[in-house]
Structure formats: C-alpha cells, structure tokens
Amino acid sequence: MSEQKSTLLVTASPHIFSPVNVSKLMWAVVFALLPAFAGSIYFFGLRALLIVLISTFSAVLFDAVAQLLFGRRVTIGDGSAVITGILLGFNLPPNVPWWLPVAGSGFAMVVAKQFFGGLGHNFINPALAGRAFLVASWPTQMTTSYLAPRGGLIPALSQDALKVCTDAVTSATPLNVLKQGSKLVLPGCDPRLLYEQLQSWSTLKRLFFGNTGGCIGETSALLLLIGGILLIAMKVIDWRIPLSYLLTVAGLVLILPGNKANLLNYTLFHLLSGGLMLGAFYMATDYVTSPLTHKGRVIFGIGCGILTVVIRLWGGYPEGVCYSILLMNVATPLIDRLTLPRVFGTRMRR
Amino acid sequence: MVKFRGGIHPREEKEATAYKPIEVAPLPSRAYIPLSQHLGAPSKPVVKKGDKVFTGTTIGEPQGTVSVPTHSSISGTVFDVTEMPHPLTGRPTTTVIIDSDGNDTLDVSIKRQEITQLNPERIISAVKQAGIVGLGGAAFPTFFKMSPPKDKPIDTLIINGCECEPCLTADHRLMLEKPNEIVEGAGFIAQALGVKNVYIAIEDNKPDAILVMREAAERAGFNVVRLKTKYPQGAEKQLIKACLNREVPSGGLPFEVGCIVQNVGTAYAVREAVLFNRPLFERVVTVTGAGVKEPKNLLVRIGTPIRNLIDFCGGYNGEPKKIIMGGPMMGIALGSDQVPVLKGTSGVLIFNQVKEEKEQDCIRCGRCIEACPMGLSPTRLNYHIKAKRFAAAKSDHLLDCIECGCCAYVCPAKIRLVHNFKFGKAEIARLKV
Numbered sequence: 001m002s003e004q005k006s007t008l009l010v011t012a013s014p015h016i017f018s019p020v021n022v023s024k025l026m027w028a029v030v031f032a033l034l035p036a037f038a039g040s041i042y043f044f045g046l047r048a049l050l051i052v053l054i055s056t057f058s059a060v061l062f063d064a065v066a067q068l069l070f071g072r073r074v075t076i077g078d079g080s081a082v083i084t085g086i087l088l089g090f091n092l093p094p095n096v097p098w099w100l101p102v103a104g105s106g107f108a109m110v111v112a113k114q115f116f117g118g119l120g121h122n123f124i125n126p127a128l129a130g131r132a133f134l135v136a137s138w139p140t141q142m143t144t145s146y147l148a149p150r151g152g153l154i155p156a157l158s159q160d161a162l163k164v165c166t167d168a169v170t171s172a173t174p175l176n177v178l179k180q181g182s183k184l185v186l187p188g189c190d191p192r193l194l195y196e197q198l199q200s201w202s203t204l205k206r207l208f209f210g211n212t213g214g215c216i217g218e219t220s221a222l223l224l225l226i227g228g229i230l231l232i233a234m235k236v237i238d239w240r241i242p243l244s245y246l247l248t249v250a251g252l253v254l255i256l257p258g259n260k261a262n263l264l265n266y267t268l269f270h271l272l273s274g275g276l277m278l279g280a281f282y283m284a285t286d287y288v289t290s291p292l293t294h295k296g297r298v299i300f301g302i303g304c305g306i307l308t309v310v311i312r313l314w315g316g317y318p319e320g321v322c323y324s325i326l327l328m329n330v331a332t333p334l335i336d337r338l339t340l341p342r343v344f345g346t347r348m349r350r
Numbered sequence: 351m352v353k354f355r356g357g358i359h360p361r362e363e364k365e366a367t368a369y370k371p372i373e374v375a376p377l378p379s380r381a382y383i384p385l386s387q388h389l390g391a392p393s394k395p396v397v398k399k400g401d402k403v404f405t406g407t408t409i410g411e412p413q414g415t416v417s418v419p420t421h422s423s424i425s426g427t428v429f430d431v432t433e434m435p436h437p438l439t440g441r442p443t444t445t446v447i448i449d450s451d452g453n454d455t456l457d458v459s460i461k462r463q464e465i466t467q468l469n470p471e472r473i474i475s476a477v478k479q480a481g482i483v484g485l486g487g488a489a490f491p492t493f494f495k496m497s498p499p500k501d502k503p504i505d506t507l508i509i510n511g512c513e514c515e516p517c518l519t520a521d522h523r524l525m526l527e528k529p530n531e532i533v534e535g536a537g538f539i540a541q542a543l544g545v546k547n548v549y550i551a552i553e554d555n556k557p558d559a560i561l562v563m564r565e566a567a568e569r570a571g572f573n574v575v576r577l578k579t580k581y582p583q584g585a586e587k588q589l590i591k592a593c594l595n596r597e598v599p600s601g602g603l604p605f606e607v608g609c610i611v612q613n614v615g616t617a618y619a620v621r622e623a624v625l626f627n628r629p630l631f632e633r634v635v636t637v638t639g640a641g642v643k644e645p646k647n648l649l650v651r652i653g654t655p656i657r658n659l660i661d662f663c664g665g666y667n668g669e670p671k672k673i674i675m676g677g678p679m680m681g682i683a684l685g686s687d688q689v690p691v692l693k694g695t696s697g698v699l700i701f702n703q704v705k706e707e708k709e710q711d712c713i714r715c716g717r718c719i720e721a722c723p724m725g726l727s728p729t730r731l732n733y734h735i736k737a738k739r740f741a742a743a744k745s746d747h748l749l750d751c752i753e754c755g756c757c758a759y760v761c762p763a764k765i766r767l768v769h770n771f772k773f774g775k776a777e778i779a780r781l782k783v
Contacts, residue, residue, distance in 0.1 A: 009672045009704055010685050012769035014755030016360055016516065016678040020717075022710050022762045075710070120711035120763075238716075292716035292729065341725040343747045344355075344587060345600035 022119075025287075026079030028236045032227030033086050033282065039223040040216045043149035044094040048216045052089030055101030059085030062106050066114035080119050084108055087127035090217020090278060091322070092134070095145035100138060104130035124329040125289045128322050135322075146173060146213040154213025156206045156273075161197040165189045173213045174198060174273045175318040181259060191259075199265040207272035218275040228281030237285040240297040241304075245280040246271060248305025256313060276308065279321035289329040296332075296339035303328045303335075352595040354588040356723035357580040358756045360516050360679070362555060366645040367519040367638050372527060374649045375635075375662055377450055381424050381653030382690040383409065384436055385444045388483040389490050390416030395444055401428040406457035406629045409446045418481040418491045422448055423631035423651035425455040437675065437689040438682050448653070460628050473542040473624055480623030481693075482630045485615035486510060486521075486584065487676055489694035492616055496542050498605040504543050508593055509536045511552040511559065511614040512577060512584030515677025518697045520634040521614050523647045525552070525559040529566035532614050535621030537570055539612055548572040549593050550614075555579040581679060582754040586611045588723050600750050615696075635691055637663045641670045641700030650691050656698050657687040668702040679755040710763040718757035718767065724750050728757035728767050735774040740783045743774050751775070 040048040063081035067074045088104050108130030116122045135142045146154050153162065156174040165185055177184060177198055182191040197203065206212045210220025218224070231237045253270040260266040270276070284290060284304050291300050304324045311320025386392035393410030397403060403422040410420035429447040436443040463476075478493035498504055509532070513521040525532060533550075540548050550567055552560050554576050564574040575593055577583050587598045589611060596607040604611055612620075615633060622628040631652050638645035643664030650659060656673070660666060674681040675695055691698075718728035726747055734743035751771050758767040777783070 008670065008683070008685055008687075009706070010683040011672075011706075012766060012772060013676075013681055013683075013753070014679045014759050014768065015672065015674050015681065015683065015699070015701070016759065017705075017707070017764065018358075018360075018760050018762075020760070020762045021707060021764060022713055025713075025715070025762055078710070118711065120713045287713045287715040290714075292714055292719050292727065294720070297716075336730075340727055340730075340746075341355075341719060341722075343600060343726060343750055344591075344724040345597050345602065345750065346725075346747070 023078040025236055026083055028234060029083050029231065029282065030079055030086065032231045032236075033083070033090070033217070035223040035226050036090070036217050036220060036278070037086065039210050039220040040090070040094075043152075043210055043219060044147050044216060045150070047094045047147065050098070051092055051094060051096065051101055051216060052086060054098055055089035055092070055105050056082055056085030058102045059088065059105040059109050062109035063114070066110045067118065070114060072114075072118055075119065078119070081109060084113070084126045084130075086217070087278075087282060088130045091127065091131040091215050091275065093142065093145035093214075094147040094216050096141050100134060100141055103137070104134045107133040120288055122288055123332070124326050125283055125286045128283055128326050131322050132326060148213060149211045149219065152206050152211030152213075156203045156212035157197050158202060161194070165194045165197070173318070174203065174207065174269070175312065178259065178269075179312075179318040195259045196261045199261040199269050201265070204265060204268050204272060207269070212273075215275060218278040221272045221277045224277040224281060228277070231281065237281070238294070238297055240294055241285045241290060241301045242280040244298045244301030245284055245304045246276070248302045249276060249309055252305065252309040256309065258313060270309075270312070274312075274319040275321040279304070279325055284325050284328070289332060291332050291335045291339065293336065293339045293341060296335040299335050299339065300328050300332065303331065352592055353578065354583075354591040354723055355725065356721050356756060357582060357588070358721050358759055359579075360581055360759060362579070363517045364519050364522070364555070367636050367647050368522060370523070370645070370647050372523050372634055372647045372649050375651070375654065375659060377424055377452070377454055377651060378654040378658055379450050380429065381422070381448045381450070381651060382434065382655065383420060383423065383446045383448065383653040384434070384690070384692065385410040385420050385446065386436060387420065387489060387652070387693045388418055389488070390414060392444060393417055393420045395431050395446060397428045397431065397446060399428055399430055403428060403448060404455050404457040406460050406631055408629075412478075416491055416494050418478060418483060418493065419629075420446070421481055421629040421631045422446070423653050424448055424450045425453050426451040437684065437692060460626055463625055463627055465625070468538075468541065468624070470542040470544065473538050476623045476627065477542075477620055480619065480627070480629040482616060482619045482623060483693050484613055485619065485633055485693065485696070486613035487680065487694050487696055489692070492612065492620065495610055495612070496539060498543070498610065502605045503608055504545055504605060504610055505608045506547040506549065506594060506610075507536065507540050507543060507545050508589060508609060508611045509548065509550040509614055509617050510584055510586075510589055510611050511550055511556075511563065512589065513556070514553060514579070514581045514584040515679055515697070516581070517638050517699055518636045518677050519647055520636045520696050522556050522559055524618060524634050525556070525563050525614055528618055529562045531621050532563070532617045533566045533570050533572060535617035535619070535624075536572065536612070538620050538624045539610075539617060543610060549575050551575045551577055551589055551593055553577050553579040553583055581756065582723055582752070585723065585752055585754055587752070600747065630693055633691070633693060633695070635659065635695055636697040638697065639699040639701055641667055641673075641702035643667045652693055653690045655688045655690055656684070659691070659698060660687060660700065666700065666702070670700050670702060671704040672701040674699040674701070679759070680753060707764040709765050712763050712765060715762060717760040717762065721756040721760045723754060723756060724752060726751060728771075731774070732765060732767055732770055735770050740774060740778050740781060744778050744783055748774050748778065
C-alpha cells in the first residue's frame with residue numbers, strides 16, 4: 001500500500017478557488033481611496049492628513065480591542081477597519097478637534113460593528129454610523145469646522161461674488177449656500193445672482209476638481225471618480241449602486257422645483273457637491289450593508305437617491321447622503337428578501 | 351445564442367493534455383471492481399473466489415430497476431469477492447478482485463453483431479447488458495435514460511461534448527479521435543428514442559473538436575452546437591437551457607422538457623455495445639495536474655488502481671498533496687492512490703501544492719448569488735444550515751443545488767459552501783424535513 005495515504009488532503013469539492021479573497025477586496029478599496037486622500041492633503045494641508053490618520057489608527061485599534069474583549073479572532077489585517085477609519089476621516093470637516101475622529105471611530109467600530117458581531121454582521125455602515133453619532137453629539141464642531149481649500153473659498157464662489165452678494169465671513173459650503181440662499185444675501189442684492197454664481201461653470205469646475213469647502217475626502221469629484229471607476233473595472237464593486245444612485249439624484253433634481261439657474265448646471269451642481277460621489281462609490285457599495293442581488297442593488301441606489309434629494313431639498317440638513325445611505329442600510333434585509341433571484345426551473349414570480 | 355445565468359470562468363488548464371493522443375494504459379495485474387458504479391442498486395456478484403473470467407465476462411447481475419450489470423475488465427482469476435470501501439462514498443461495497451493472466455482474452459460473447467433489424471428494444475437491451483452508465487461523471491444507467499415514460503414525448507437528443515471542467519480532456523480527445531463512432535452511437539440512441547433532432551454540444555474552447563465533429567455529424571444530419579466556454583456549461587440543465595432555451599422544472603428530469611442528454615463517451619460506448627456486444631470495461635481518463643510528471647490521456651480498464659496510471663505517467667512530481675477523482679470543480683478528493691478507476695472516472699488530478707485559506711465570515715458581497723447557475727442564494731442557504739434551519743433551507747430550494755461549486759469558487763471569504771450544502775441535503779434526507 002502507499003505511504004502517501006496519511007498525507008493526502010481530503011476535502012469536499014471544489015478543489016480550486018478564485019484568487020479573490022476578503023483582504024484583497026478590502027485593500028483594493030483602500031488603494032482606490034488614495035487619490036482622494038492625496039487630494040485632500042493637497043487642498044487642506046497637513047490638518048487633513050492628521051485627522052484621517054487619527055481616525056484610521058483609532059478605528060484599527062478599537063476594532064482589535066473590541067475583538068479581544070469579545071473573544072473573537074483579531075482580523076485587523078483584512079483592511080476593513082482601515083476602510084472605515086479612512087471613510088470616517090473623509091466625512092469630517094478638516095478643522096475638527098483631534099479627539100473627534102477618535103470618538104467617531106470608537107462608536108463606529110465598537111457599537112456599530114462589533115456589538116453586532118463584527119465584519120459581515122453589522123447592519124449599518126460603521127463609518128456613516130460614526131459620522132451620524134458625531135453630528136448628533138457635537139453638531140457645532142461638525143458643521144462649522146470647515147477650512148478654505150488651497151486655491152479656493154469655502155462656498156466655492158468667486159471673490160467677486162462674495163463681495164457683491166454675501167456675508168463674506170460665512171463658512172457655509174456650496175450646498176449650505178444653496179439651502180440658506182437669501183439668508184446669506186446682503187440687503188439690496190438679488191438672490192438670483194447668487195444662485196447663478198453658484199451654478200456657474202467656474203463653481204462647477206471647483207466642485208469637480210475639489211478646491212471648495214467641505215469634508216476632508218468629499219470635495220474632489222474627479223479623484224473620487226478615478227478610484228470609483230477603478231473599483232468597478234476591477235469588479236470590486238458593482239456599478240449598479242453608484243449608477244442608479246447618481247441617476248436618481250440627477251433625474252429628481254432635474255424635475256423637482258429648486259433655485260435653478262439653468263437645468264444642466266443645476267443638475268451638475270447637485271451631482272458634484274456634498275458627499276454624493278464619496279457616498280455613491282465607497283459607502284453605498286459597502287458589501288455588508290447593501291443588498292446581495294443585482295435587482296436589489298438598483299432599488300437600493302434609487303432609494304438612496306430619492307432620500308438624498310428629499311433631505312437636500314426639504315430636510316433640515318443641507319446634505320442628505322449620510323442619512324439616506326443609513327436609512328437604506330436598514331431596508332437592506334427587506335430588499336434582499338423581495339429580490340431573491342428566480343430559482344432555475346421555477347415559474348416566473350408575478 | 352441563449353445562455354444560462356450565472357457560472358464562472360476558472361482557468362482551463364487543459365493545455366497539458368489537450369494535444370496528447372489517447373494512449374492505452376497497461377493492463378493492471380490486479381483489478382478492483384466495485385459492484386456499485388452507478389446510481390441505483392449495486393449489482394449482485396455472480397462469480398466467486400477462484401473463478402476463471404475473461405475480459406467482458408459478467409461478474410455482477412443487476413438488482414432492481416435502476417441497475418446495470420458489471421463486467422470483468424481483464425481476463426484471469428477471481429482473487430476474492432469482498433467488501434471494500436467505495437472510492438467515492440467510503441461505504442463498504444462488494445468488490446470483485448481479479449488477478450490478470452496477462453492474456454486479455456475477450457469473452458466469447460463479444461463479437462461483431464449481425465444487424466438485420468435494429469429496433470429500439472434491441473438497442474436498449476444491448477446498452478443495458480453492456481452495463482453502460484453516463485460517462486460524464488454522474489454514472490446514471492444509460493438504458494434507464496433511454497426509456498423515458500411513455501407520456502413524455504422526447505423530441506431532442508443532446509450529445510454532451512462540453513467537458514466544461516478545467517483540466518479534463520478525455521472527451522475532447524475522444525471527439526478528435528473517434529468522431530464517426532460517436533456520431534454512430536448517437537444515432538443508435540436517437541433511434542432508440544425515436545427522435546430526429548440531435549444536437550452535439552461543444553464548448554468553443556475546442557475548435558478542433560467542433561470541426562471534426564461537424565464533419566462527422568453532417569453525414570448523419572445532426573447539428574453541432576458551438577457553446578460559450580463557461581463552467582458549468584456541461585451540466586445537464588444548463589446545457590438544455592443553452593441549446594434549446596428550455597428549463598427543466600425544479601426537482602424534475604430532462605425528459606419533462608422533451609429532451610435527453612448523453613455524454614460523448616457514453617455515445618461511443620453505446621456504439622461498441624450495439625455493434626460488438628462489447629460491455630463497458632474501459633474508458634478514457636485524463637491524468638493530469640502539477641503533481642504528476644507526464645500528464646496523459648489514457649484508455650484505462652475499469653478497476654485499475656490509479657497508482658498504476660500515475661506510474662505510467664512517469665510517477666509523482668514531488669510529494670502528492672491531493673488526489674482528485676474527476677475534475678477540480680466537482681471531483682472527489684481521495685484518501686489513497688490505490689483506489690480503482692470507475693466507469694464515471696473522467697480524470698485523475700494530482701496536486702503537489704494545496705493552498706487552503708482560512709474560512710472567514712461572509713461579507714455579503716453577493717458573488718455566490720451571481721455565480722449560481724441555479725438561481726439559488728448560497729449565502730442565505732449557508733446561514734440556514736449553520737443555524738440548523740433545514741426546513742428553511744429546503745424551502746429556499748437547497749435540493750435544487752447541483753453542487754457545481756461555482757459559489758464556493760468565487761467566495762472571497764473561502765466558505766466551504768458545497769461542503770455545507772452536501773451536509774444540509776443529507777440532514778434533510780435523514781430528518782425527513
């Protein structure tokens with residue numbers, strides 16, 4: 001008989017596997033976030049670097065500590081905590097105090113992630129949960145700590161426009177300006193001028209390249225798109241969520257009433273401002289908290305789009321990306337249940 | 351072209367043997383022939399220790415309706431009739447062990463048949479007497495497939511030459527070397543079923559086989575269908591969907607959509623049985639993988655220990671870590687290299703390196719759902735099974751799982767989905783959920 005008998009491995013089929021694994025997927029997302037990270041350092045200086053590093057390190061640390069405390073295998077090497085840390089940092093205004101990202105990461109990793117069982121079991125996106133926690137707990141720091149980016153002003157308007165129309169000391173971001181509108185306009189000035197300025201090509205260009213005020217990682221649509229398209233091309237994320245999300249936002253702002261200078265510019269303004277690009281490509285696509293099926297992902301993206309527009313146009317916040325994704329996260333199990341694929345050989349569902 | 355949903359594109363790894371003509375493997379000095387080489391009841395031994403047998407002599411008679419006889423694959427003396435663990439299931443199975451006399455004397459019953467009138471009954475009985483089972487791997491008795499219920503009219507026969515499993519080239523080589531014989535066999539099956547419509551389905555990664563089969567098929571009026579290379583293109587239900595756009599109902603068999611599928615190797619064996627009364631005692635086996643020195647396609651006698659084949663292929667290349675009977679997607683890992691080749695053995699793979707990644711928690715990426723050709727939700731089924739919710743798993747169609755392995759292949763968390771599903775199915779059967 002053969003002496004190999006004892007050393008042969010006997011496992012169930014299949015015996016070959018795709019080279020993709022969890023950590024490769026996670027690190028691909030981290031990699032895709034790097035252009036936007038570099039951009040944020042360029043626009044906001046070392047302050048941005050510091051805040052994102054603090055949130056990332058504390059996220060990894062909190063994840064590990066929580067796993068140790070709960071007796072789970074420590075899996076910080078898989079990159080998921082790093083993503084949460086970077087995304088949380090990206091969601092903070094650059095001038096927040098240093099302890100704020102620590103508090104946010106703590107909530108994100110311990111409460112939103114590990115309390116529910118760790119990676120794969122959390123039902124809402126930890127980074128967004130951390131951000132929502134910070135907005136609720138320290139609203140002042142979270143809404144006024146904006147910095148003017150290199151080569152730009154916080155509201156993305158031109159110097160001239162500021163002089164003519166608005167209170168020059170305002171720290172409102174472009175979406176804020178749109179929302180507060182006439183409140184910011186100096187007496188004797190036509191608010192239409194302000195909206196026109198806000199939706200002018202020069203402002204849109206700033207929004208696209210990133211030299212406008214806003215949270216650390218959300219200002220440059222271009223750099224976020226580069227990473228996002230890379231992730232789609234590498235099949236790390238599914239294009240359905242970002243596409244349906246962006247198209248819904250575009251379609252709704254196009255048809256709903258608003259302070260429109262012209263339709264195209266207004267639509268582009270909504271697509272490029274706030275955290276929409278960051279949210280659509282990097283947060284709404286989080287595997288754990290988004291639907292499993294293709295159909296479900298389209299529904300999820302549309303839901304995110306509708307909620308974002310509703311909050312932006314009629315809600316209490318200038319920006320709705322964070323809350324719309326969180327709300328849709330909660331709807332994910334239901335969407336999953338309703339969009340299960342048709343089993344081969346069973347009749348089409350009605 | 352109609353496609354089936356889901357599926358994967360693993361690396362084909364067929365280059366090692368695709369250009370190697372089929373070689374005849376040496377006769378084993380001792381053959382181990384289990385009497386259970388097909389789905390259905392094992393056959394009953396009709397020889398005893400010390401009996402003289404010839405190549406093709408019946409050594410097991412069928413028992414029950416879904417059963418076929420078993421034949422000796424060499425001439426010589428019965429060394430023993432005893433219980434041995436079955437190569438695939440591990441369960442004790444009556445096995446006839448035959449010592450070769452080295453002469454390979456054919457049984458007298460094997461000779462050119464006088465074919466005056468060839469009717470369906472005669473073809474089907476020849477196929478049954480020859481012990482033919484599906485050579486694609488499932489080993490379902492062929493005569494049984496050729497006798498569908500009277501109330502289910504069959505209009506189409508599909509001859510399966512897809513060979514979608516990576517690494518395997520046995521069917522590919524057979525199509526290149528015996529195209530006319532395969533077509534002739536397909537003709538007998540079609541005649542037995544009374545169908546005019548015959549498709550020969552081949553994946554487009556075998557253009558040479560498509561070419562020669564097309565030539566052979568033309569004369570018989572059969573169609574060669576070129577299918578996209580995608581695993582599991584050769585799975586019966588997916589094949590029917592791709593060729594005919596018909597969906598075999600959940601829990602049903604192909605004849606419910608008027609269709610029968612037979613492997614190319616089976617068609618070849620049918621020809622041998624009908625024309626020569628030659629039982630199924632040998633088949634083509636691809637021996638390949640990084641763990642063997644010289645990968646080959648071999649014509650092998652059933653019952654030959656696979657160690658003999660490996661030795662004939664230059665021996666092991668390094669220390670073998672895993673030996674698989676069948677393809678890398680659905681094959682069975684063996685615990686020993688003394689296991690014999692069965693009728694359903696399409697390949698022997700030897701790995702000298704195995705990367706076993708640690709299983710992680712599901713991250714709900716949805717890749718398994720995308721890959722499942724049956725439209726199942728593997729991640730959901732896995733949760734049910736882990737939580738012992740077998741009734742829920744059943745109502746989520748666990749029993750429709752064809753164990754193709756696509757979900758486990760793509761899973762980034764490396765969860766042993768097929769393993770868990772096999773367990774779940776067994777539990778459903780055991781607990782009668």
